[in-house]
Amino acid sequence: MTSKSKGQLAALPRTEILAYWVLSFGSHLYSFYELHRFSTEHEAGLEREFQLEKGLLKHFKRDPTDFEWSFWSEWAKKSLLWTLIGHGLISRLTSIFSPKLRVPALLVYGLVAACSVLGVKGVAVLLVHLGLSFSVAQLRRPALSWTCSLLLLSTLHIQPLQEIQRDWYKTEEEYYLLLFSVAVCGLRFISFSLEHCWRPLEPGGAEQLYWLFSYSFYHPLFYNGPIITYKDYIQQMRRPAEESDTDKAVYSYLLLRAGRIFLWWLIAEYMIHVMYMHSIQTNETYLEILPPWALGGLALALVQFFYVKYLVLFGLPSMLATLDELVPPKLPRCVSIMYSFTGMWRHFDEGLYRWLIRYIYVPLGGSHHGLLYKVLSTGLAFGFVCLWHGGHDYLQYWALMNWAGVLVENGLKTLFASSFIHSIVEHNFSAPMKRRCIALLSAFSTAMLILSNLVFLGGIHVGRIFWKRVFVQGWSTIAPPMLAFLYCFAQIGLEWTSHPP
Numbered sequence: 001m002t003s004k005s006k007g008q009l010a011a012l013p014r015t016e017i018l019a020y021w022v023l024s025f026g027s028h029l030y031s032f033y034e035l036h037r038f039s040t041e042h043e044a045g046l047e048r049e050f051q052l053e054k055g056l057l058k059h060f061k062r063d064p065t066d067f068e069w070s071f072w073s074e075w076a077k078k079s080l081l082w083t084l085i086g087h088g089l090i091s092r093l094t095s096i097f098s099p100k101l102r103v104p105a106l107l108v109y110g111l112v113a114a115c116s117v118l119g120v121k122g123v124a125v126l127l128v129h130l131g132l133s134f135s136v137a138q139l140r141r142p143a144l145s146w147t148c149s150l151l152l153l154s155t156l157h158i159q160p161l162q163e164i165q166r167d168w169y170k171t172e173e174e175y176y177l178l179l180f181s182v183a184v185c186g187l188r189f190i191s192f193s194l195e196h197c198w199r200p201l202e203p204g205g206a207e208q209l210y211w212l213f214s215y216s217f218y219h220p221l222f223y224n225g226p227i228i229t230y231k232d233y234i235q236q237m238r239r240p241a242e243e244s245d246t247d248k249a250v251y252s253y254l255l256l257r258a259g260r261i262f263l264w265w266l267i268a269e270y271m272i273h274v275m276y277m278h279s280i281q282t283n284e285t286y287l288e289i290l291p292p293w294a295l296g297g298l299a300l301a302l303v304q305f306f307y308v309k310y311l312v313l314f315g316l317p318s319m320l321a322t323l324d325e326l327v328p329p330k331l332p333r334c335v336s337i338m339y340s341f342t343g344m345w346r347h348f349d350e351g352l353y354r355w356l357i358r359y360i361y362v363p364l365g366g367s368h369h370g371l372l373y374k375v376l377s378t379g380l381a382f383g384f385v386c387l388w389h390g391g392h393d394y395l396q397y398w399a400l401m402n403w404a405g406v407l408v409e410n411g412l413k414t415l416f417a418s419s420f421i422h423s424i425v426e427h428n429f430s431a432p433m434k435r436r437c438i439a440l441l442s443a444f445s446t447a448m449l450i451l452s453n454l455v456f457l458g459g460i461h462v463g464r465i466f467w468k469r470v471f472v473q474g475w476s477t478i479a480p481p482m483l484a485f486l487y488c489f490a491q492i493g494l495e496w497t498s499h500p501p
Contacts, residue, residue: 009438009498010431012491020491027485028336031297032275038294039276042286050279057273065278069268069309071173072224080223083113084320087219091324092250103214103237106324110217114181121168122178126185130216133189134209137196142363145193153186153388181223183388187355188216191230194359220317226329227351228321229358236326250323257319264311271308277301281458287465292478295469296485299450300336302457307335310349329354337493339442341405341449356381374410379403394460401452409445435494442490443483 039046043061046052052061064070072080090109094102115123129152136148155161156179166175192212215233216222272278277298280286290298310332318328329351338344345353357366360381365373386399415421425434455463470478 009435009494012432012435012495017491017495020488020495023485023488024336024492027296027488028300031293031300033297034291034293035275035277035280035297035301038286038290039274039280042280043276046276046279046286049283050276052276052279055273056269060273061276062269063272063276063279065276065282066272066305066309068313069272069305071176072313074173075177079117083116084220084316086113088320088323091320102324106219107210107214107217110219110222111213113219114217114222118174118178118181119168122165122181125165125178125182126216129182129185129189130212133193134212137193138205140197142194142197145190145197149186149190149193150387152189153183156182157391177223184221184223184225184227185216186388187227188230190359191355192216194363195230218321220320220324221328224313224317225351226314226318226349227355228326228328229355233326237324239325254319254323257315257322261312261315261319264308264315268305268308268312271301271305275301277305281462284461284465287462288469292469292474295466295478296482299454299466303335303450303453306453306457307332307348335453336489337496338449339439339446339490339493340409341402341445341452342409343493344449345402345406352385356385360384375407378406394455397460397463398452398456401448401455405445405448405452412441435491439487439490439494442493443486446486446490447483 043052046063047061050063050065053064055062087106087109090105091102094105111123114126118126132148132152133145136145139145165178166172169175169178192215196208211234212230214237215230218233221228275297280290280298281302287295287298314328314331318331321328329349330347332349333343333347335344335348338347347353361377364377364380366377367374382399382403386395389395416425429437451463451466454466470482
């Protein structure tokens with residue numbers, strides 16, 4: 001129903017839309033304020049248990065518990081920020097003085113930068129994976145390429161191999177960087193292999209190998225993405241440079257985007273200075289005693305921080321890729337205006353979504369071969385995402401919840417599109433009332449979407465306690481106002497979808 005109505009939504013009175021904006025924005029601010037108060041009141045206990053850091057802001061501590069943010073922040077300060085700047089300089093200089101050398105220069109730079117951080121042994125692991133993937137792809141059998149790729153990804157979880165690789169590095173963070181690099185490069189190897197199996201893109205093996213190296217070691221997207229398919233990469237890198245890209249236009253774009261990325265970084269840092277949501281979610285006692293508004297603030301803060309974090313983590317690589325005349329996936333859409341599981345997958349990590357659709361969902365039948373194929377291909381896509389992220393028990397719950405959410409939404413869409421239900425709706429509901437019904441259904445979907453995200457971000461215990469406190473103990477006191485505010489969020493999301501900026 002939601003998807004069908006996307007482009008057909010009726011306009012609501014301006015005063016009603018304004019009320020939704022006020023209630024949505026006000027509920028965010030007040031719940032964040034309550035979470036801030038709780039963080040301040042329990043700061044001493046949190047500092048003892050989780051070793052809060054000295055903050056960048058005076059009189060504030062800093063919550064370093066979010067592994068991903070702390071990990072990438074440290075690596076950015078150590079080397080990654082500087083190697084990304086180096087990539088930008090190499091790309092610009094070669095584009096001005098010798099455009100034909102730009103791609104090979106960036107390939108050599110990417111290899112050198114990877115060796116400087118991962119070491120020769122780490123890069124050797126990637127080269128072994130690349131060589132095996134390339135060799136199997138020459139057989140042009142998708143099933144064999146998939147088998148090879150899954151076996152290579154499974155090596156990330158072989159304990160003796162993990163111990164050997166750990167011994168290569170002085171710190172655990174260096175080992176984790178190798179893991180992330182292998183995982184992300186694994187998606188690129190699958191992309192190359194399947195594209196070659198379906199339609200050989202290059203007549204000569206040497207040229208194929210050259211472009212696979214260029215694609216795999218393209219530095220801005222090397223460690224963390226976002227994901228671009230092999231086909232898109234080579235098509236875009238081969239295009240002649242746009243003559244209209246004057247220095248003034250390039251520098252204006254660079255200044256504007258860099259300013260936005262810095263603003264997003266400031267917002268992320270401000271959030272972990274005034275709300276210790278990551279430390280709080282780790283302790284079940286704090287989750288049990290959080291006041292209702294602070295509990296809602298915790299859920300919103302966790303998903304909003306995740307969103308802002310990926311604006312930064314994807315923003316800088318996407319900016320450099322755009323300067324190289326690639327077309328990176330769009331940056332994540334704000335999670336507060338996401339009102340469906342389908343929309344979350346489609347608009348948060350667009351690159352991963354396109355990858356899953358092209359290489360798993362469509363080849364397995366998708367929506368073109370009946371309900372059974374659709375359910376199976378959707379389930380296998382979520383299963384692969386779970387495996388790729390590590391396959392832990394909380395990821396299995398998260399994948400199952402998302403699979404169920406997408407199936408329920410598609411089922412409702414099919415139900416409301418049936419002639420019987422459609423005729424009832426058309427005869428009994430005005431266009432504005434149909435939109436309100438869509439928002440009401442979306443409020444329940446959003447509640448489950450937030451719950452699944454809490455499992456993904458915090459673990460099973462966070463989802464379990466949130467479910468118990470909101471839907472079991474608070475079914476008559478907490479759940480109704482929460483759903484009312486989620487209804488407002490959904491209306492804002494529908495308005496955004498109907499009239500994008």
